[in-house]
Amino acid sequence: MTLILIVDDSPTEVHVMKSALEKSGFQTASAADGAEGVRLAREMTPDLIFMDVVMPGVNGYQATRTLSNDPKTRAIPIIMVTSKGQETDKIWGLRQGAVDYMVKPVSPDQLVAKVQATLAA
Numbered sequence: 001m002t003l004i005l006i007v008d009d010s011p012t013e014v015h016v017m018k019s020a021l022e023k024s025g026f027q028t029a030s031a032a033d034g035a036e037g038v039r040l041a042r043e044m045t046p047d048l049i050f051m052d053v054v055m056p057g058v059n060g061y062q063a064t065r066t067l068s069n070d071p072k073t074r075a076i077p078i079i080m081v082t083s084k085g086q087e088t089d090k091i092w093g094l095r096q097g098a099v100d101y102m103v104k105p106v107s108p109d110q111l112v113a114k115v116q117a118t119l120a121a
Contacts, residue, residue, distance in 0.1 A: 003044060004115065006030040007037030007063065008052040008081070013104070017050060017081075020108030026115065034058030038066050041073050048118060050111075053082035053093065061096050068097025077118050081106055 004026050006017050018028045029044060031037035034051075035058040041049060049067070053060035060080060067073040077100075080093040085103040093101045099118060102110070 001025075001027045002048070002115075002119065003027045003029065003046040005037065005040055005044065005046040005049045007034065007049060007055070007060065009033055009055040010052070013052070013081075016108070017106075017111060020111050021115065023108075024112045024115075034060060034063030034066075037063050038073075041067055041076060042070070045073070046076060048115060049076055049078045050081045051078050051098065053080060053084050053089070061092060064093065064096040064098050079114060079118065081111075 004021055006014050006028060008014050009032050014030045021028050029040060031040050033055045051060045051064055060082065064078050067078060078098045079100045079102060080098045081102045081104060083104045090101040102114065
């Protein structure tokens with residue numbers, strides 16, 4: 001079964017994303033900040049990670065950079081899902097190692113379609 005790690009400090013966002021993904025048959029796990037996200041990614045080796053940017057402590061850019069530089073986790077696709085919608089934010093996220101960038105709010109259909117497209121690539 002496909003495991004997706006959601007890294008976001010908003011319980012509401014996590015709930016919405018988990019619900020949409022689980023209804024579509026995906027298994028999910030979640031982390032409330034970047035440091036926990038990095039730890040869980042190393043432990044669980046998920047098939048895909050949805051990463052928020054603005055979080056306390058280790059932010060999404062830092063966590064993405066850490067995972068992208070780690071031989072154990074560098075092959076895991078990371079999609080930034082954030083309220084930061086400036087073009088410079090997107091470019092920076094992709095430079096840190098993310099494979100894609102989505103600006104909140106993201107509909108459940110968009111989320112599931114993005115997973116399917118990313119895992120099929």
